[in-house]
Every structure is written in structure tokens, then in C-alpha cells.
Amino acid sequence: xxxxxxxxxxxxxxxxxxxxxxxxxxxxxxxxxxxxxxxxxxxxxxxxxxxxxxxxxxxxxxxxxxxxxxxxxxxxxxxxxxxxxxxxxxxxxxxxxxxxxxxxxxxxxxxxxxxxxxxxxxxxxxxxxxxxxxxxxxxxxxxxxxxxxxxxxxxxxxxxxxxxxxxxxxxxxxxxxxxxxxxxxxxxxxxxxxxxxxxxxxxxxxxxxxxxxxxxxxxxxxxxxxxxxxxxxxxxxxxxxxxxxxxxxxxxxxxxxxxxxxxxxxxxxxxxxxxxxxxxxxxxxxxxxxxxxxxxxxxxxxxxxxxxxxxxxxxxxxxxxxxxxxxxxxxxxxxxxxxxxxxx
Numbered sequence: 491x492x493x494x495x496x497x498x499x500x501x502x503x504x505x506x507x508x509x510x511x512x513x514x515x516x517x518x519x520x521x522x523x524x525x526x527x528x529x530x531x532x533x534x535x536x537x538x539x540x541x542x543x544x545x546x547x548x549x550x551x552x553x554x555x556x557x558x559x560x561x562x563x564x565x566x567x568x569x570x571x572x573x574x575x576x577x578x579x580x581x582x583x584x585x586x587x588x589x590x591x592x593x594x595x596x597x598x599x600x601x602x603x604x605x606x607x608x609x610x611x612x613x614x615x616x617x618x619x620x621x622x623x624x625x626x627x628x629x630x631x632x633x634x635x636x637x638x639x640x641x642x643x644x645x646x647x648x649x650x651x652x653x654x655x656x657x658x659x660x661x662x663x664x665x666x667x668x669x670x671x672x673x674x675x676x677x678x679x680x681x682x683x684x685x686x687x688x689x690x691x692x693x694x695x696x697x698x699x700x701x702x703x704x705x706x707x708x709x710x711x712x713x714x715x716x717x718x719x720x721x722x723x724x725x726x727x728x729x730x731x732x733x734x735x736x737x738x739x740x741x742x743x744x745x746x747x748x749x750x751x752x753x754x755x756x757x758x759x760x761x762x763x764x765x766x767x768x769x770x771x772x773x774x775x776x777x778x779x780x781x782x783x784x785x786x787x788x789x790x791x792x793x794x795x796x797x798x799x800x801x802x803x804x805x806x807x808x809x810x811x812x813x814x815x816x817x818x819x820x821x822x823x824x825x826x827x828x829x830x831x832x833x834x
Contacts, residue, residue, distance in 0.1 A: 498796035506752035560833025578606025592637030665710035687829025745801035766800025
């Protein structure tokens with residue numbers, strides 16, 4: 491195993507992997523799953539926990555140092571702590587995290603922590619139960635709060651809170667959401683509404699920009715200092731005068747393709763180098779029929795030829811920019827195009 495990073499054509503290393511364990515979700519957030527019906531990945535194509543672990547290990551051998559388990563909602567995958575335990579045994583892996591809506595954390599937080607999971611990111615876009623029910627089309631707000639508490643009780647530290655910001659929906663809550671995180675020792679990350687995956691209702695007018703978010707928070711909290719970057723993480727990080735740190739992910743108005751070091755593997759083993767990519771590379775049959783060395787050769791060859799800059803290409807469309815996919819598309823359309831399949 492070489493210590494030299496695997497670089498693409500733009501000099502970007504392969505360092506972070508988003509590994510989706512399911513395309514199912516127990517919420518129906520309108521910015522992610524706005525349609526009435528969806529096609530799901532065929533069950534025979536879903537990788538077993540053992541196959542997911544084997545695939546992750548190959549990526550680690552290619553230089554990946556951080557793995558984040560995603561979905562859909564990853565806690566819907568049975569026996570998930572078994573996968574966590576397998577990944578935690580990889581000596582080169584420096585970070586092992588999971589993104590969740592927290593509904594099932596009360597039942598699973600302790601087991602995940604014991605298995606070796608290091609960090610959690612929880613998605614929560616509003617502190618208003620009625621807004622939550624409207625956005626998610628499910629009445630599970632109290633369960634999310636219970637999940638956040640359960641994570642702290644299980645010993646998780648460094649938890650982050652992802653907030654997708656939408657104009658005319660939750661912008662009035664930004665100061666309160668930041669206070670919510672501060673009181674719990676959670677770093678809040680405000681995310682510009684992105685035109686990816688299933689966001690068929692996306693419009694330019696709904697995007698609340700990094701600049702607007704900062705203006706609102708300055709008005710509520712006072713002076714804000716931007717912190718120097720220490721890695722290629724997607725969030726710009728800021729600090730209030732009292733030391734509270736928060737982040738903003740501004741890939742819609744300020745794309746960061748030039749430093750992107752992450753890729754995504756869906757639950758059926760399809761590898762996407764860019765969140766905006768229309769097509770990916772199937773690693774499933776390679777893994778099942780030829781084994782790890784064949785997968786590794788494919789990863790090295792494919793990443794070395796990578797040129798993806800999807801967010802920059804979308805940004806260049808300017809006023810012509812619209813949803814990546816059209817609303818009302820057929821329910822049996824390719825589920826790999828969906829954000830809930832690729833993970834965040």
C-alpha cells in the first residue's frame with residue numbers, strides 16, 4: 491500500500507467516501523423526496539454488510555481516510571453495528587461517521603458507539619414541530635430530539651447538525667438553530683439548498699446564500715470571524731465572539747469542486763465521483779465475480795482519469811439553472827439519480 495495519494499486529473503486526492511447502506515428513508519423531506527412514488531433498488535442488487543465492508547476496505551487501500559455511512563436513512567439497515575465494527579478495525583481509517591435523521595438513535599446509539607462509530611451528523615431543518623411535519627410529511631419531531639439526546643448520553647462528542655436553508659421556509663430560525671446547537675455542544679452547519687438528486691422542486695429563488703446567512707447571524711449574534719481552513723471539508727467554518735463555531739456549506743453559490751476529495755458508493759455498489767453525475771461505475775459485479783484486486787484496479791484507473799466539476803458546471807448555467815431532474819417523472823425511473831440513494 492503506497493503512502494502517496496491517488497490523484498485525479500485536477501490533482502484532487504481520493505480521501506473521503508460516503509458509503510450508502512440503503513436507499514430507504516422513514517421521512518419524506520420535500521427537498522429530497524418530493525414525489526408521491528419512487529422506484530427502489532432491487533433487493534438482490536443490495537450489497538451485504540460483508541460486501542460493503544470489503545468494498546470500503548479497498549477504498550481505504552487506495553487512500554481513503556474517512557468513511558461516512560449514509561442512506562437514505564442508514565439506521566433502517568438491519569445489524570448496522572456489525573458493519574461499523576468491521577470498518578472500525580481498518581487501521582488506516584482515521585474517521586468513521588454516520589449521517590442520520592436521528593429518529594432511531596434512541597434504539598441504536600449505544601450499540602453504534604460500542605461498535606466503534608466515532609461521530610454523528612444529524613439532519614434537522616426546523617425547531618417548529620408543525621414546520622417539521624410539513625417538511626418531512628411525518629410527525630416525528632419529538633423522536634428526533636430524543637435521538638439527539640440519546641447520542642449525547644451514549645458518549646458521542648463532536649456531533650454536527652445539518653440544516654438545509656430554504657428561503658421563505660426556515661430562514662427566520664437560523665439564530666435559534668445556532669443557539670440550539672450551542673446549548674448542546676453541537677456544531678451547526680447551514681447548507682445552501684442544492685439542485686441535486688430528487689430536488690425536483692428546486693428553484694434559484696429558494697436558495698438562501700452564504701452571504702445572506704452570515705448577514706442574519708451577524709445581526710442576531712454580533713461579530714463573526716471566519717476560521718482558516720484545515721482540510722478539504724465542504725463547510726466554511728466561522729466563530730462567534732463567545733467561541734461558538736458553526737459552518738456553512740455553500741456549494742450552490744460558491745462551488746468548491748477544485749478541492750473536492752470525496753466520492754460516493756450506493757447500496758448496490760455503484761460508484762459516483764460527483765454528486766451531480768448522471769452515471770456511475772458499478773463495482774458490484776467486479777467485487778462478486780473477480781474480487782478486491784479487480785475493484786482496486788478499477789478505482790485507481792477511474793479516479794486517475796476523473797475530471798468532474800459538477801457544481802461548477804451547474805453554477806455556470808446562471809439564470810438558465812433549474813432542477814437537475816424534472817418533477818412528476820415516472821416512478822420507475824432510475825433510482826440511482828436520487829439523492830436518497832447516493833447519500834449526502
